[in-house]
Amino acid sequence: MENKVKVILGVIGADCHAVGNKILNHAITAAGFEVANLGVLVPQEEFVNAAIETNAKAILVASLYGHGEIDCRGLRERCRETGIGDILLYVGGNLVVGKTDFAEVEKKFIDMGYDKVYAPGTLPDQVINDLKNDLVKRGLMSE
Amino acid sequence: MNNVLLIDFGSTYTKITAVDIDSETILGTARGITTVTTDIMDGLNQALEELFQKTGKLEFCKVLGCSSAAGGLKMVAVGLVPELTAEAAKRAALGAGAKILGVFGNELSEYEIEEITNLQPDIILLAGGTDGGNKEVILHNAKLLKDLGRDVPFVVAGNKSVTPTVVKILSETMSEVRHTENVMPKLNELNILPARETIREVFLKKIVEAKGLNRANNFVNKMVMPTPAAVLTAAELLSTGGPHEPGLGDLMVVDIGGATTDVYSIAKGEPTKTNVAVRGLPEPFAKRTVEGDLGMRYSAGALLKAAGAKLIAEYAEVSEDEVADYADRVSGDIEYLPQNELEEKVEGAMGRACTSVSADRHVGQLETVYTLFGSAFVQVGKDLTAVKTVVGTGGVIINNLKPEEILKGIMFEQSAPHILKPQEPEYFIDSDYILASMGLLGGEYPDLAVRIMKKYIMRRE
Numbered sequence: 001m002e003n004k005v006k007v008i009l010g011v012i013g014a015d016c017h018a019v020g021n022k023i024l025n026h027a028i029t030a031a032g033f034e035v036a037n038l039g040v041l042v043p044q045e046e047f048v049n050a051a052i053e054t055n056a057k058a059i060l061v062a063s064l065y066g067h068g069e070i071d072c073r074g075l076r077e078r079c080r081e082t083g084i085g086d087i088l089l090y091v092g093g094n095l096v097v098g099k100t101d102f103a104e105v106e107k108k109f110i111d112m113g114y115d116k117v118y119a120p121g122t123l124p125d126q127v128i129n130d131l132k133n134d135l136v137k138r139g140l141m142s143e
Numbered sequence: 144m145n146n147v148l149l150i151d152f153g154s155t156y157t158k159i160t161a162v163d164i165d166s167e168t169i170l171g172t173a174r175g176i177t178t179v180t181t182d183i184m185d186g187l188n189q190a191l192e193e194l195f196q197k198t199g200k201l202e203f204c205k206v207l208g209c210s211s212a213a214g215g216l217k218m219v220a221v222g223l224v225p226e227l228t229a230e231a232a233k234r235a236a237l238g239a240g241a242k243i244l245g246v247f248g249n250e251l252s253e254y255e256i257e258e259i260t261n262l263q264p265d266i267i268l269l270a271g272g273t274d275g276g277n278k279e280v281i282l283h284n285a286k287l288l289k290d291l292g293r294d295v296p297f298v299v300a301g302n303k304s305v306t307p308t309v310v311k312i313l314s315e316t317m318s319e320v321r322h323t324e325n326v327m328p329k330l331n332e333l334n335i336l337p338a339r340e341t342i343r344e345v346f347l348k349k350i351v352e353a354k355g356l357n358r359a360n361n362f363v364n365k366m367v368m369p370t371p372a373a374v375l376t377a378a379e380l381l382s383t384g385g386p387h388e389p390g391l392g393d394l395m396v397v398d399i400g401g402a403t404t405d406v407y408s409i410a411k412g413e414p415t416k417t418n419v420a421v422r423g424l425p426e427p428f429a430k431r432t433v434e435g436d437l438g439m440r441y442s443a444g445a446l447l448k449a450a451g452a453k454l455i456a457e458y459a460e461v462s463e464d465e466v467a468d469y470a471d472r473v474s475g476d477i478e479y480l481p482q483n484e485l486e487e488k489v490e491g492a493m494g495r496a497c498t499s500v501s502a503d504r505h506v507g508q509l510e511t512v513y514t515l516f517g518s519a520f521v522q523v524g525k526d527l528t529a530v531k532t533v534v535g536t537g538g539v540i541i542n543n544l545k546p547e548e549i550l551k552g553i554m555f556e557q558s559a560p561h562i563l564k565p566q567e568p569e570y571f572i573d574s575d576y577i578l579a580s581m582g583l584l585g586g587e588y589p590d591l592a593v594r595i596m597k598k599y600i601m602r603r604e
Contacts, residue, residue, distance in 0.1 A: 006276065014514055015514065016420065016514055034275075038331075041420050041512060041521055046422075049227055052223065053223055053224045053272060053273055053277060053330060054272075054276040055272065055273075055276040055278070056276075
């Protein structure tokens with residue numbers, strides 16, 4: 001049990017979309033990870049605290065209500081400040097309001113320090129695959 | 144006759160309660176002055192003499208004791224993230240009945256080690272990391288703590304993957320190192336009971352001896368636990384009942400002293416309203432908090448700062464200056480008792496302020512979050528709005544003429560609806576001061592202890 005790679009999952013900010021969070025929790029757990037699911041309405045600080053205490057290898061952030069840019073900004077800096085600057089940061093959902101070109105959105109979040117940015121409609125399998133690949137690349141997981 | 148004697152070795156008084164377990168009555172209570180410097184048997188003998196004057200000579204088939212003498216059980220708690228394992232460690236120590244001297248998180252520094260040495264804790268609880276989680280910090284802290292320069296008993300309750308290593312490091316210099324289950328095995332999963340029990344075991348084995356309480360061993364069959372732990376046990380029993388005796392359900396207990404105010408709640412504290420998301424560390428069902436800045440004598444000055452002279456003056460219907468004068472007087476002369484009507488009013492108002500502020504800090508809070516779909520609520524801590532039974536104990540409340548006025552501070556306030564205090568409390572007074580004793584008795588006779596509490600702890604309108 002304790003040998004499983006730990007990841008932190010949650011919906012950031014003042015966002016209370018709970019359904020996708022539960023699906024992701026289920027899918028990522030089934031894929032063999034130990035998920036610490038923080039649920040909805042999660043402040044940045046809690047993502048970071050949880051990752052420190054559990055020695056998690058990735059933080060998976062969801063945001064569906066359009067304020068993702070404001071809520072997600074500064075998370076990488078906060079990780080660096082608390083000594084876990086190298087942790088994988090993934091983000092996905094409806095990150096901005098309206099029909100913005102996704103390439104633009106992706107660039108914005110990559111610049112903010114996220115390793116992967118997912119467009120609306122992405123399936124959990126893709127996230128799990130990316131996670132495995134990234135962890136293997138970093139030598140944190142065997143193939 | 145089947146009589147049991149229950150003893151609470153306090154820092155100023157040794158309080159005793161004699162119970163007839165056949166007729167389920169309290170035969171009598173008495174107290175003697177504790178003299179830690181000489182022999183604790185002196186205070187006990189004095190109390191026994193007083194008791195026998197009331198009851199005649201009694202024989203006891205069992206004698207049980209708890210203790211808060213010599214400053215009680217003083218502890219330092221160490222964890223990793225201040226809001227997570229450090230907080231969990233603090234709660235475990237509080238639940239064990241300890242007085243918390245300090246809580247430390249993250250990697251300790253040499254300065255903090257010096258601080259811990261100076262605090263002179265009786266026991267150090269070392270936690271950090273969930274099981275399989277962070278290892279580095281607890282290892283780092285163990286390496287520094289082994290060089291404290293004093294032989295302090297340790298309880299290790301951190302990441303299980305490195306517990307053996309942590310114990311090995313500490314055992315190089317410390318003679319008593321116990322390990323137990325992690326206070327937080329998984330993120331946000333609180334597991335404080337094993338640590339609580341281990342702390343109590345160490346307390347009984349090491350601390351009772353170190354504080355000279357073992358001198359009472361010839362007389363006392365069993366020194367069971369620190370006094371606050373006995374009160375917590377009693378509160379839990381009164382709430383949940385014994386195997387065959389129903390309890391009163393969710394409840395709170397307030398104990399105001401000269402230096403601190405203790406608040407206990409026995410309740411899950413789940414949300415009572417809909418559309419509420421619970422955040423933060425899960426709350427222990429039996430929770431104890433201690434406020435070091437809220438008290439009637441030593442802490443009177445601090446109380447004025449914490450609650451504000453204005454609030455106390457409003458409660459007492461006197462001027463702020465009169466409140467300040469009285470607080471000055473009693474913090475200088477801790478034996479002082481109110482001499483006139485004005486002083487009695489201020490004394491009562493200070494008690495009410497202790498109750499109010501300590502309850503504010505004990506209960507959970509509700510925060511409104513505005514989302515695109517309207518407002519939602521986030522609850523941190525326990526929702527105790529539905530708690531009905533509120534028990535007052537301790538000298539300040541018991542000896543007051545209007546103890547229910549002091550307990551009124553527990554009540555939910557319309558002006559602060561986000562603080563989840565009881566909305567329709569009913570007040571009960573432990574006027575014979577039996578709670579700690581019943582915690583002791585409950586270990587052996589739970590049903591009996593519940594029945595005696597229900598009989599002797601009376602409701603006040």
